[in-house]
Amino acid sequence: MDQHLLSIVLFTPLAGLLVLLFLPSKSTGLIRIWANVAGLTGFLISLPLVMRFRAELPGYQFEEKVSWIPSLGVNYHVGMDGISLLLVMLSTLMGFLAILCSWSAIQDRVKEYYAMFLLLQVGMIGVFISLDFFLFYVFWELVLVPMYFIIGVWGGPRKLYAAIKFFLYTLAGSVLMLLGILTLYFAHFQQFGFYTFEISELMRLNLPLATQQWVFWAFFIGFAIKVPMFPFHTWLPDAHVEAPTAGSVILAAVLLKMGTYGFLRFSLPLLPTASMDRTIVQILAALSIIGILYGALVSLMQQDWKKLIAYSSVSHLGFCTLGIFAMNPNGIAGSVLQQVNHGISTGMLFLVIGVIYERRHTREIAEYGGLAHVMPKFAIIFAFAMLSSAGLPLLNGFVGEFTIMQGAFEANWIWAACAVPGVILGAAYLLWLYQRTMLGQVTNGKNLVIPDMNLREIAVFVPLIAASIWIGVYPKPFFDILRQPVNQIVQRVRPEYFAARAQAPPPEAAVEHAPAHTGGAE
């Protein structure tokens, strides 16, 4: 059972999709129900992964390997470690919630809409569990097509522009990444005499620094566009603003994580020397810090609710990449946790916008004000989302950012010093947004008559708020899950790291080996 568990999780949405295709497109009610059932099943069926996952084991679990294209050395090889586990759970949960939140928002071409979401879900899960580079690439590209349609068909006024921009940007990055993959593939053939895309095999490669650097930059472009890191971020505001609510949720919560995941799974372990190269690390840290500050500053001056959140993603993802390139257990563990946190809190923020947009059909911040009087339930939920994104202690955002800062400080105190204003600015633009939309008197008469959230809408937020409190109050299980894979990455990139710590005074070593300690909020 364990052996096929991942495949079952991966292909459940596909099975749901196939059944969906045979439902008559006229009966939208039936299609809605079926899509929600499929989404919920996809989530429930992934729960055994959590229960059966054993955090103390190193390496991959639930592995399944079947030969797929023998003449190219391609295998269908899936498996997961702690990092994949968190991101897969995030995908199945957010995938379901995205489907659930679309119940009343989508009225035309319902069947195609849900079909696209189920297809997207297959791609997302596939990306996070592939242990074969070819397979990974297939899923990576598979994600683009449904997302293009979700933005392009059900999006806002400038949907065509946003959709093709999203597709072209990502594709340009990923074809360059393909060249990097092929370089590794061929180098492996030269060194070992057979062709394979297995990650574990490719890790045995011994490449000269120049090759590693060129492959690193090829990967970098692919992943950095996806994250998106600072100068490659321009597709993101367009895509987010034009996408329908559920599209924005998935884009922010899961799709962006594919880029950071790529760094962790491929760039660092496969190209350890280049990843530790001083110039490269400094450039990437600098780009991350610029992203943090620039994203936050641009957010401050947005007039559009959704655009504000979109730019805040640039800032938050900057923290994630900064944590990765701090190259120590705290930084990386914090980064992965922050990826999950960002998925939860930004997902919530986009859902919040969706709720209000469905009622008023505008995202201009100036159109709102004093909504707390009209929609008290909405105000509470928005407050949760906003505070978790701003990093209030006892909520999830704080734990992630704090750990990343700790890692950044350990790597270079200047980085931490430069990134800290990002936290403050983050609180500023979010609180100001809340103030402008929720507090004060109702200034716009149209806002007086809007109904508060209904039960279905609240149900979408309940699991997210629960998760955010859980991570904020008791993050230890998450850090436990992450310890093995994170230590492996650090060990791989900086073999001397743990050796040096072992000789250091005991208390410090204890801190390093138990990142969970940094949860702080216990």
Added chain:
Amino acid sequence: MSFSQFYTSMDHFSIVPAVMLALFGCAVLLFDFIIFPDPRQRKWLLIFVGLAEGFTGFGLYRQQAWLAVNRAPQIIGFGGSVLVDGFAIYFNWIFLIAAMLVAIVSYKYLEISGEHHGEYYSLILFAQTGMYFLATGSDLVTLFIGLELMALSFYVMVGFLRGDKRSNEAALKYLLLGAFSSGFLAYGFSVLYGIAGSTKLADIRVAIEARPAWDPLVFLAMATTSVGLLFKISAVPFHMWAPDAYEGAPTTVTAYLSVASKAASIIFLVRMFMGPLAPVRVTWEPILAVVAVLSLTVGNLAAVNQTNIKRLLAYSSISHAGYMLLGLVAGNQTGINGIAVYMAVYAFMTLGAFMVVVALRRQNIIGDELDDINGLMHKSPCYAVLMLIFMLSLAGIPPTAGFLGKYYIFLALIQTGHYTLAVIGTLYAAVALYYYFKIVRNMFIREETEMAPLASSMGLRVAVSIAGAATLIIGIFPEPLLRLAQNSILR
């Protein structure tokens, strides 16, 4: 001396598929004239084409089996004028599939156009006969005759819509430029003959090997031959004819032209450059690299602004020729293998795309403008989804077949250290996506502007479905095709 010395059973065996094609082609002409002149009774034409392709396929299968059983690299016929090897048979399968699918979809198309004549089908078969000799010929004369047989058939087919100005114009343009390029080719051949004193490719290779790489005479022969060859695959700067011919020709002929004619020209090109011209690789490799990059540039950038689907696909086919040339520039086993795989997947996806355009053909509507495809998703979801698969495949997005072709080409370039070319090729793949998705956008996002229902026929639906299924299945389970391609070039 008896006749049997001039035409042995081995000779016959080496050309039996071509004999079948030619015989059935003549039979179609005769029957059309004498026995079934009734213009309303046309179904038998398709049966004849089907029989012809059936016998041809059987002949190819027998040849393939013979090669496998005897573990021979090739079947030698007519004293070495015809050499049937695995590579040739592989390409002949592509011609066969293309001819069959085109014949099926032509039926309805010609009926709507009011030009349903038996010659059309015999021309398809004659063109295929020419292609057979292009793939198997190893003698300048055989090759040239094969090329001309194919080209002449196409000149007629491009202008088959006699009442249509565009079709006539296209045919004339194609004829004039084609004849001009054939002249170049013949000139190059004559120089090659002058160098070697023989028309056999193997002898020419020996003679060229004996000369220095930068020998001016060899260079002259290489340059003029290349002009003729590159014209046929519509590589830049010899591509001018392609958009006009593609646009003006009946859509079914465009499909045949862009797939079968291109496949035949590609194998001809590969044979020339990897055969007699291989010793002077240093001279042609940079030229082909430049031509390939130019083809990618012009093809992709010009396609962006097209409003006519056939023209758009014409420019895209120029860029695909560029990718295949890159495989030749890399020139190693992977590169040649890549060309074979690329050509097969290109055949399915391009045929499919053109066949969907054929489906848009209705009374008084040619159906080749971008706006004609608006809202296809609403009108006919099946055609729209199949077209999406073809577009994704043409753009090289996995898990469709088109990705595999690009994969091989890029891998070959990396193996041979052509990193710059690889980067250029990948970036143009992103550009290409833009214009393919213009079609997708019109199909799925725009509202329909042309309300007339599609004039779809059973044959068309089956043919498009075959192409779509092949594109998707090759993409997901490529192993059989890759094996076939690999085995075909192992010598």
